[in-house]
Amino acid sequence: MSDAIHDVLGVGNAIVDIIxxxxxxxxxxxxxxxxxxxxxDEARAHALYADMGAAIEASxxxxxxxxxxxxxxxxxxxxxxxVRDDEFGRIFGHDLTSLGVHFTTPPAxxxxxxxxxxxxxxxxxxxxxxxxxxxxxxxxxxxxxADLVAASAITYLEGYLFDPPAAKEAFRKAATIARGAGRxxxxxxxxxxxxHRYKDEFRQLIADHIDILFANESEIEALxxxxxxxxxxxxxxxxxxxxxxxxxxxxxxLISGSERVAVAAAPIDExxxxxxxxxxxxxxxxxxxxxxxxxxxxxxxxxxxxxxxxQHYGARPLQPLATIG
Amino acid sequence: MSDAIHDVLGVGNAIVDIIxxxxxxxxxxxxxxxxxxxxxDEARAHALYADMGAAIEASxxxxxxxxxxxxxxxxxxxxxxxVRDDEFGRIFGHDLTSLGVHFTTPPAxxxxxxxxxxxxxxxxxxxxxxxxxxxxxxxxxxxxxADLVAASAITYLEGYLFDPPAAKEAFRKAATIARGAGRxxxxxxxxxxxxHRYKDEFRQLIADHIDILFANESEIEALxxxxxxxxxxxxxxxxxxxxxxxxxxxxxxLISGSERVAVAAAPIDExxxxxxxxxxxxxxxxxxxxxxxxxxxxxxxxxxxxxxxxQHYGARPLQPLATIG
Numbered sequence: 001m002s003d004a005i006h007d008v009l010g011v012g013n014a015i016v017d018i019i020x021x022x023x024x025x026x027x028x029x030x031x032x033x034x035x036x037x038x039x040x041d042e043a044r045a046h047a048l049y050a051d052m053g054a055a056i057e058a059s060x061x062x063x064x065x066x067x068x069x070x071x072x073x074x075x076x077x078x079x080x081x082x083v084r085d086d087e088f089g090r091i092f093g094h095d096l097t098s099l100g101v102h103f104t105t106p107p108a109x110x111x112x113x114x115x116x117x118x119x120x121x122x123x124x125x126x127x128x129x130x131x132x133x134x135x136x137x138x139x140x141x142x143x144x145x146a147d148l149v150a151a152s153a154i155t156y157l158e159g160y161l162f163d164p165p166a167a168k169e170a171f172r173k174a175a176t177i178a179r180g181a182g183r184x185x186x187x188x189x190x191x192x193x194x195x196h197r198y199k200d201e202f203r204q205l206i207a208d209h210i211d212i213l214f215a216n217e218s219e220i221e222a223l224x225x226x227x228x229x230x231x232x233x234x235x236x237x238x239x240x241x242x243x244x245x246x247x248x249x250x251x252x253x254l255i256s257g258s259e260r261v262a263v264a265a266a267p268i269d270e271x272x273x274x275x276x277x278x279x280x281x282x283x284x285x286x287x288x289x290x291x292x293x294x295x296x297x298x299x300x301x302x303x304x305x306x307x308x309x310x311q312h313y314g315a316r317p318l319q320p321l322a323t324i325g
Numbered sequence: 326m327s328d329a330i331h332d333v334l335g336v337g338n339a340i341v342d343i344i345x346x347x348x349x350x351x352x353x354x355x356x357x358x359x360x361x362x363x364x365x366d367e368a369r370a371h372a373l374y375a376d377m378g379a380a381i382e383a384s385x386x387x388x389x390x391x392x393x394x395x396x397x398x399x400x401x402x403x404x405x406x407x408v409r410d411d412e413f414g415r416i417f418g419h420d421l422t423s424l425g426v427h428f429t430t431p432p433a434x435x436x437x438x439x440x441x442x443x444x445x446x447x448x449x450x451x452x453x454x455x456x457x458x459x460x461x462x463x464x465x466x467x468x469x470x471a472d473l474v475a476a477s478a479i480t481y482l483e484g485y486l487f488d489p490p491a492a493k494e495a496f497r498k499a500a501t502i503a504r505g506a507g508r509x510x511x512x513x514x515x516x517x518x519x520x521h522r523y524k525d526e527f528r529q530l531i532a533d534h535i536d537i538l539f540a541n542e543s544e545i546e547a548l549x550x551x552x553x554x555x556x557x558x559x560x561x562x563x564x565x566x567x568x569x570x571x572x573x574x575x576x577x578x579l580i581s582g583s584e585r586v587a588v589a590a591a592p593i594d595e596x597x598x599x600x601x602x603x604x605x606x607x608x609x610x611x612x613x614x615x616x617x618x619x620x621x622x623x624x625x626x627x628x629x630x631x632x633x634x635x636q637h638y639g640a641r642p643l644q645p646l647a648t649i650g
Contacts (some may be wrong), residue, residue, distance in 0.1 A: 020423075021644075049419065050419070052423065053391065053423050053424075054384070054419070054420040054421075054423050054424055054641065055416075055419070055420060056381055056382065056383040056639055057383070057416065058381040058382070059382065061380070068379065070536070087411065087413060088412060088414035091382065094374065094375070094379075094380070095379040095380060096379075098345075098377065098378050098379050098380075099378075099379055112519065157406070183569035188416070225566075258545075312638070313637070314381055316379065318346070318638070319346075
């Protein structure tokens with residue numbers, strides 16, 4: 001992989017987060033499943049926004065957050081995702097390119113606005129997400145720049161993207177090109193609802209295309225129908241080169257062949273907002289892999305990056321991760 | 326003032342902040358005066374934004390921040406300021422109205438975009454601001470709702486507004502209506518550059534219209550040409566009912582007649598971003614005055630609100646101030 005121009009290329013939803021505090025009653029009133037992600041239409045996005053509290057805006061998107069993290073570690077990163085040519089689209093583009101991320105997917109010039117995710121953070125720092133995909137649904141296979149994929153050591157795909165039909169096609173196209181070019185393909189399962197919705201397709205996708213898999217415990221349970229992580233680990237080890245299973249404050253488990261490496265969560269002073277924890281964990285692992293680090297070191301970098309991002313609002317690091325590694 | 330519908334009405338620039346970290350070299354490269362506020366045109370706003378790092382967006386504006394603070398304390402608050410009918414305008418409006426603030430100034434339907442302030446936060450937590458006033462320059466005397474001013478116990482004006490000719494007129498109109506209705510008029514001098522630019526006009530304005538004055542030490546020095554706070558205090562006491570002079574980490578001095586009350590800064594765990602410190606101090610004092618608190622208690626509320634806002638990015642409180650008072 002030494003001839004790669006980019007260490008990691010992310011393919012995912014291009015989203016701006018609108019982040020506000022909310023109490024449990026607000027979630028109940030609006031029929032939200034705490035801790036999850038729901039896709040909402042434009043009308044509900046407007047209605048929820050009108051009801052929610054004062055907010056801050058920050059670029060988000062799961063794979064995009066990870067890519068921002070890789071760049072913040074000092075990695076050579078790129079991103080493919082669809083915005084509209086509007087204010088949020090400009091914000092999203094700026095926040096990636098200002099980190100040195102190669103991001104040239106052409107914005108849509110008509111159709112829905114740039115995607116927004118209404119993030120409600122409860123007093124326990126848990127985040128509940130409501131995503132209006134907007135322009136993201138216009139990501140098509142034509143947006144997958146084959147040269148860019150072939151020039152990237154790892155192509156990282158987010159499970160959230162695996163929903164709109166054209167995006168699914170784009171997803172498979174990127175994976176096929178990457179593997180064809182002798183590169184690695186990484187996937188995060190993103191959310192147990194994604195896995196439940198497309199369980200068989202995800203299993204097939206993993207078997208056919210994936211080298212590096214990221215998942216949390218509930219996603220693994222959704223995929224295997226069992227909470228037995230040890231059994232899942234053996235199965236995963238047979239299917240992918242590396243699997244990383246996150247376990248919130250219990251840290252993570254990295255799996256490769258017969259190797260099992262348990263990594264502790266990094267200590268924090270104050271838990272503020274868990275948004276982006278998994279995304280930044282993936283950033284640390286992906287950056288570590290691109291630097292040929294050991295599994296234990298990859299996991300340590302993931303834990304450090306996750307610890308940074310959960311101590312403030314917003315899903316991207318506020319301090320350069322290169323200084324905390 | 327018991328018949329007032331609103332405790333505090335703010336009149337100021339309606340701005341969305343774009344906040345990024347920057348080092349001292351960035352400020353020097355772009356000829357910025359650290360700690361100050363500069364007005365910039367659209368071309369410079371675009372150029373600076375392209376050069377600055379990944380950012381977060383949050384509603385700002387000096388008087389608007391104070392009004393958000395008053396509402397967060399539980400006060401009945403209102404705001405007059407000009408946005409455009411664009412994404413940032415909707416964000417600005419949402420962030421005030423979601424706090425219960427009465428905000429009905431009609432957005433401009435053409436002309437420049439909603440104002441933005443590029444805020445660079447250096448590692449010492451100091452903020453340097455670059456404001457493109459955009460739609461704010463279209464605030465005119467016609468936007469000053471006379472009934473709203475007359476129904477507000479205190480009308481609070483920001484010195485920053487005292488620059489575009491129509492806004493200056495709007496400023497004087499609001500002050501005249503408020504006094505005519507037997508209400509109080511409060512002013513913040515905002516920035517020493519404002520004072521230097523319009524020193525004689527500000528002195529006249531204070532003498533003619535102002536009951537409650539907010540300033541920091543450098544603004545007082547700009548106004549009086551002397552750093553002698555004690556001498557300034559005596560002069561201020563002769564001109565306004567109450568003056569509050571902020572002194573950063575040294576706290577503040579409240580002045581009324583022969584009374585001089587020194588208030589300590591509230592303790593903090595970590596200084597992150599000083600943006601909004603003065604605005605939130607004013608919020609605490611204004612809320613306290615609206616509740617007939619003593620000067621010492623008003624100052625204490627100001628110190629607490631300022632301490633909240635400097636421990637995170639963004640110029641508005643992230644936790645309800647009613648719970649910290």
